[in-house]
Amino acid sequence: MLQGKKTFLRPLELDDIPIFYQWYNNQNINYWANAAWPLSTMLSEEEIEERFFTPQKDGSRYLILNEEQKPIGTVGYRDVNLPARSAVLFIVIGESDYWNRGYGTDALKVLIDYLFYQWNFHRLSLDLWDGNLRALKAYEKLGFKVEGRLRQARFVLGEYRDGILMGLLRDEYLEHHPPHPPQGI
Template identity: 30%
Template sequence: MQYTDNNLSIRTIEEKDLPRLWELIFKEEKPEWKKWDAPYFPHQAKSYEAFLTEQAHWINSEKYWAVELDGHILGTISYYWEHQPSCWLEIGIVLHEAASWGKGIGTRALKLWINHLFNQLPLVRIGLTTWSGNMRMIRVAEKLGMQMEARIRKVRYYQGEYYDSIRMGMLREEWEQHHYSTRRQVLK
């Protein structure tokens, strides 16, 4: 499955994508992107062979998709269940190369992802959790129309400093009223 917005696509991950995903996510011990994506949680590099043992987790997954610009994979977009019985779902995105940051790519990809999730799942709300050290992610959530629902103060410790955990969210009816309607997205 794939959704597009001009030269940007989000799509299910295929076997041919695994070398690129390994290079972006697991090749380096201390990648630049990890400074912004929950840096208070450990990250470990792993060999390509070790990564391949996890390929069932990635290929054709409902929860992890590739973000692609002009046919080049830049990162991943995902969701996880905070509490599936109540349909409490959280989304995330990582653009792994600094050259793709600050260009609106994440906002465009998340628009497509939110449309997909609201159209495919019986969700009442979609959430996004980040930390106060990642102002870019907070701005993206705000651009999408998400509201700050919680600020849990000083619970993320990174490089000798405490940061807040930030919970953003949007209800289905707010998304449907927002100017990012599903009619603007193309399914291929």
């Protein structure tokens, strides 16, 4: 288990499927997470298991736990490019009571530290839609920089919206986030 200041990350377990079922079938969560509502809602538990709990060759997904070990979201990486030492990150805080309280930023920092310090990744990237300003601010706080826009790449509630591409290089991150020894649990 990896620990941050406010969060813990642990691998997924099959017992987590019901909580993913709640999160990924919640219109509000899907709207902010990927602007895909209502297209990505109404997944069955079997579809949740296949989509999120099947081992991937090029990435991993973790459960985010709060200080009391309550599941509040998921974070992970995909599209690993070993020669370039890069990956694409993603995060969803599935419990809206934990929005705007620093839990997502903390969990993402734990994962970034893990990938840069333990796995020696060189570059991490992520994407979001232009209406999710809360996520944009959180990513910028960690050092991500806007690298581009995908014009009208998302269709949200009847209108086309831009996708935003962001990137973070290891050297830039190390300048502002020096490594620190793990804290005891």
